[in-house]
Amino acid sequence: MASKDKALEVQKQEVPVPEGTEHVRNQRVYIPNTDIYETDDKVFVIADIPGVDEKAVDITLEKSILTINGYVEPQPPEGYALAYEEYEIGDYQRRFTLSTEIDRDNIQAVVKDGILRLYLPKAKAAVTKKISVKAG
Amino acid sequence: MMYRNYYGRSPWRDLEQFQREMNRLFNTVAPSRLRSATGYPAMNIWANEESAIITAELPGIHIEDIDISIAGETLTLKGDRKPEDLPEDACCHRQERGYGAFTRTIELPFLVDADKVKAVFNKGVLQMTLPRHEADKPKKITVKTA
Numbered sequence: 124m125a126s127k128d129k130a131l132e133v134q135k136q137e138v139p140v141p142e143g144t145e146h147v148r149n150q151r152v153y154i155p156n157t158d159i160y161e162t163d164d165k166v167f168v169i170a171d172i173p174g175v176d177e178k179a180v181d182i183t184l185e186k187s188i189l190t191i192n193g194y195v196e197p198q199p200p201e202g203y204a205l206a207y208e209e210y211e212i213g214d215y216q217r218r219f220t221l222s223t224e225i226d227r228d229n230i231q232a233v234v235k236d237g238i239l240r241l242y243l244p245k246a247k248a249a250v251t252k253k254i255s256v257k258a259g
Numbered sequence: 260m261m262y263r264n265y266y267g268r269s270p271w272r273d274l275e276q277f278q279r280e281m282n283r284l285f286n287t288v289a290p291s292r293l294r295s296a297t298g299y300p301a302m303n304i305w306a307n308e309e310s311a312i313i314t315a316e317l318p319g320i321h322i323e324d325i326d327i328s329i330a331g332e333t334l335t336l337k338g339d340r341k342p343e344d345l346p347e348d349a350c351c352h353r354q355e356r357g358y359g360a361f362t363r364t365i366e367l368p369f370l371v372d373a374d375k376v377k378a379v380f381n382k383g384v385l386q387m388t389l390p391r392h393e394a395d396k397p398k399k400i401t402v403k404t405a
Contacts, residue, residue, distance in 0.1 A: 131299040131340060131357040149276065156355040162346050169343060171356055173316035173383035200312045203305035205271050206368070209294050210301035210316060237318030237383015 132156060138216050148194075151213030155193065155239075159219070166223060166243040172215045173237035180239060182232055189219045191239065299361045300336075306368055308397070310390040313365075318383035319356075325380065327387060329373040334389070335364045370395035 138152040146152055155170040168189070172180070175193035183190045193215035199205070224246040231242040296302065305312040317325070319340060326337040340358040370392040377388040 129354050129357040131359055131361055132355075133296045133299050133301050156357075158343065158354050158356050159352040160343075160345055160349040161352060162349045167345065167349065169356065171318040171383075173318040176382060199272070200305050203307050203312055205303065206306040206311075207294065207302075207304040208292060209296040209303060211293065236320065236380075237316070 135210060135213075137213075146214075148214060150195075150197075151211055152216050153213050155191070155215040155217055157217060157219075161223070164245055166221065166225070166245065168219070168239075168241035168243065170215070170217065170239045170241075171237065172234070172239050174212060175215065175234065175237065175239075177234035180232070180234055182230075182239075182241065184221075184225065184227060184230065184243075187221045189221055189241075189243075191215070191217045191219075191241075193239065298363045300363065302336075302363070302365065304365075304368075308391070310388060311368060311371075313387045313389065315385045316383060317380070317385050320380075320383075322380050325378075325385065327376070327378055329367075329371055329376060329389075332367045332370055333364060334367055334371070334387075335362065336385075337362045 135153045138154055140146060140152075155172050157168060157170040160167040160169075168191075170191060170193075172193040174195040176196075179194040179196070181190075181192035181194075195212055195214055197212045221243070223243075226244040226246045229244045233240045300315040300317055302313055302315045305314070313334070315336065317338065317340075320338050321341070324339045324341070326335075328335045328337075337360070339360045342358045343356075367389065371389045372392045375390045379386045379388075
C-alpha cells in the first residue's frame with residue numbers, strides 16, 4: 124500500500140506543447156493522473172482517463188518507452204447550451220520510461236469506469252538472450 | 260456557489276475555435292472562461308428552458324458509492340473513491356490519483372422535478388438530467404382587450 128495518501132484532485136493538467144506547434148486534433152490534451160506500482164513479477168500502471176472508450180485507447184511500448192494515448196469524442200447534449208463550465212473535455216497522453224525489462228507478449232490492459240489498468244509482467248531472467256562470442 | 264450567470268445560447272464550440280484562432284493570430288493570452296471548481300468534482304452545467312444536464316468526471320467510482328440528493332433548488336452529490344486493491348508486496352513508485360470521500364453542493368438555475376431526475380454513469384463520467392418542475396416553468400400570459 125502507498126505510504127502517503129493523496130487527496131482528490133479537481134483540476135486537470137494540460138500536456139505542454141512546444142511553442143509554435145499545435146495538437147493534431149483540435150482538442151486539449153491532458154496528463155492523466157497515474158499510479159505506478161511494482162511487485163516482484165509485475166508493474167502496474169493505473170491511469171484516470173474519464174470519458175475514454177475502451178476502443179479509443181492506444182498503448183505502445185517501444186524499447187523502454189511506454190506511451191498511453193486516450194481519445195475522447197466530446198458529445199455535447201443536443202439542444203442544450205453550456206451554461207457553466209468547470210472542466211474541459213480532452214484527450215489524454217502520457218509517456219513513461221520503464222526501468223524494468225517487460226515480457227511484451229503478456230501485457231494486459233483493461234479500461235473500466237474511466238480507469239486504465241495496465242499489467243506489465245516482468246520478463247523472466249531466463250529469457251535474457253545470451254550472446255556467445257566465438258573466436259574468429 | 261454562484262451559478263445564475265448564463266452565457267446565452269450562442270454556439271460556443273464554434274466561437275471557441277474562432278477565439279483560439281484569433282488568439283494565435285494576435286498571439287495574446289485570453290482569460291479562460293473556465294471557472295475554478297470550488298470542490299471535487301468539477302462540474303459542467305448545460306441548460307435549456309426545459310431542463311439542465313450536469314456532468315462530472317468521476318473515474319473509478321462505483322455506482323453504488325454515488326449519492327445524489329435534491330432539495331428544492333439545491334443538488335448535493337456525495338461519493339467515495341476507494342483506494343486501489345493491490346497485492347500486499349506492491350511497492351509504490353508514483354501516486355498521483357487521489358481518493359477519499361467527497362461532497363459537493365450546487366445551486367440549480369430552477370426548481371427541479373426530483374422524481375424525474377435521471378442519472379447515467381458511463382466511462383467514468385456522471386451525467387444527470389434534471390427536468391424543470393412544471394410549477395416553475397414560465398407561463399405565457401395572454402393579454403385581453405377590456
